[in-house]
Amino acid sequence: MAVNAEAHGDGLPNERPDPITTLRGWRRFVEAVPPHFELLPEAEWAALSEAVRPAYNKARFDYHCGRVVLATPTIQEIEEQVGLSQLNHHDSIARRGLVVSGPPFTGKSTGLTQLGRAYELWVRQRYPSQDRIPVVYVSTPPQWSPRNLAAEVARFLGLSPINPRASFTNFVDAVGQALTEARCDLVLVDEIHNLYLPTAAGEYPSDQLKYLTERLPATFVYAGINLEQSGLFTGVRGTQTAGRFVFVNTGPIPYGPEWEGLVATLEAGLRLHCHEGGTLTGLDRYLHERTHGMIGNLSHLILAGALAAIDDGSEAITRQLLETIPLN
Structure with missing residues (x-):
């Protein structure tokens, strides 16, 4: 049998892996090898002692809990949009992005992370000698603002804390400089429906998101629940923002x-x-x-x-x- 997991003698993992919303956790996710496990022959399995059987079962638990990605047409459609990043290299003004929208449990986060993983592996293969951070992945907690979002991008990049009194524009400029130095191409934002909308139409966050996508030198990809109906992409300002995004819808x-x-x-x-x-x-x-x-x-x-x-x-x-x- 074989599994891709390090463990103590008590069967517990050596350390809890970093979340993929950190650079270390994201790189571990990108580099992860698909789990592999071979069942013991029936006679050997039946002969396992009570001392050994728990470790064997724990290894199978780890195997089944390994991330299995099902190649649904929606995930394939999302991955095909990776070319947007290359197009944006030649358009510094009207950058286009991607929105993945749909009900819960329909593969939005999986499609988002697989897009990022595929792109980062491509960049590593093309530029093997360069130290880059081609992809940033963040998730949006409830009641966040676009400023919090920019701060989370900065934290992922390892940027020193920015003066909290800095204006939003200065804050974004500092993050943009860090993205440029990291040679980042994709910023993946999950759970964007959690963004705080102080007005019914969400004009203020829509304005700030538009400013983020214009000033930060990367392609933004948002994923969330039923985003077409949210204030971020409706109303006069939201519609203008939506016009710069390709929408991919997930569903049952x-x-x-x-x-x-x-x-x-x-x-x-x-x-x-x-x-x-x-x-x-x-x-x-x-x-x-x-x-x-x-x-x-x-x-x-x-x-x-x-x-x-x-x-x-x-x-x-x-x-x-x-x-x-x-x-x-």
Whole structure:
């Protein structure tokens, strides 16, 4: 068996990984190797002692919890927009950006991070001898302002604290200089729907976001819930801001061949000793009804089922087991 995880003798990880909203955490995410695990032959598994079995099961827990990226058409569409960054290199005034919008659990954050990862790997391959920070990834907590957003970009870059009394324009100029020195091309902003909108139409944040995208030398990619309906991109000023962005919409996946293929991919990745192949594909309609076609719910349901099957010793995912797992 093999897993990509370092652990103490007690089975606990050596350290809690840094979040990907930090430079160290982001680089670790970009460089991560897909998890790999091979089941022991049945005779060896059955002969495992009680002292060794918990470590074997823990390794399978780690494998199943490894980030599995399903290549949905939406994620592929998002990744195809990477060319926007190259176009913006030749247009310093009307830079264009990308907005990924849709309901919860429809793959927005996954698409956003995969776009950033693919771009950074491309940059590393093209400029192997240059020390760059080609991608910045930040997530927006509730009630944030565009100034807080700029500060978070600065923190990701390791910029020294900026005078809190500095004007917004001076603050942004300092962050812009840091982005230039880091040779950053993409700024990924997740959960942008959490941005504080003091007015119904969101004019003030819209103005500041427009200023950010114009003054910071990078391509901005925003992801959030139903952003077309938010004050950031509606009203006179919001519409002007929206005009400089390409919108990619995520949503539930309809029942059909694409859904069946996703279920089959997840089932093929299971590492359970008694699970019969084809069980989940035979339940694909039930899984669609249960998850409402939401890819995030599907991944969670099957992952939770795998962990439960290891924990209770059944080593198989059944409809009966899935019924015990709550979903949002």
